[in-house]
Amino acid sequence: MTGETHKVVVAKDIADLIPQFLGNRRKEIDSLRGALAAADFEQLRQLGHRMRGVGNSYGFARVSLLGERIEQGARSSDHVAIENCISEYRDYLDRVQISYE
Numbered sequence: 160m161t162g163e164t165h166k167v168v169v170a171k172d173i174a175d176l177i178p179q180f181l182g183n184r185r186k187e188i189d190s191l192r193g194a195l196a197a198a199d200f201e202q203l204r205q206l207g208h209r210m211r212g213v214g215n216s217y218g219f220a221r222v223s224l225l226g227e228r229i230e231q232g233a234r235s236s237d238h239v240a241i242e243n244c245i246s247e248y249r250d251y252l253d254r255v256q257i258s259y260e
Contacts, residue, residue, distance in 0.1 A: 165255045169218045191245045204233035
């Protein structure tokens with residue numbers, strides 16, 4: 160997936176919310192990394208659950224998908240799977256291109 164551009168179409172009426180939304184998602188990367196380093200799988204599960212809910216609300220289905228995978232990884236204490244999801248999430252945020260309609 161690395162190198163791939165991710166295109167997201169967002170409703171124009173929420174355009175002003177997107178910079179804050181993306182800023183919060185970038186902060187979430189740090190929270191995820193910290194929780195993983197501490198092996199805090201309950202916090203990882205909660206963060207993944209929140210990602211699942213918020214992603215689709217703003218039109219970012221991939222955020223929801225990654226949140227679901229992090230939540231599942233946390234339930235099974237799968238450190239490697241979660242680490243891979245966090246890397247994929249960071250890459251996604253670095254490469255997402257947004258258009259408004």
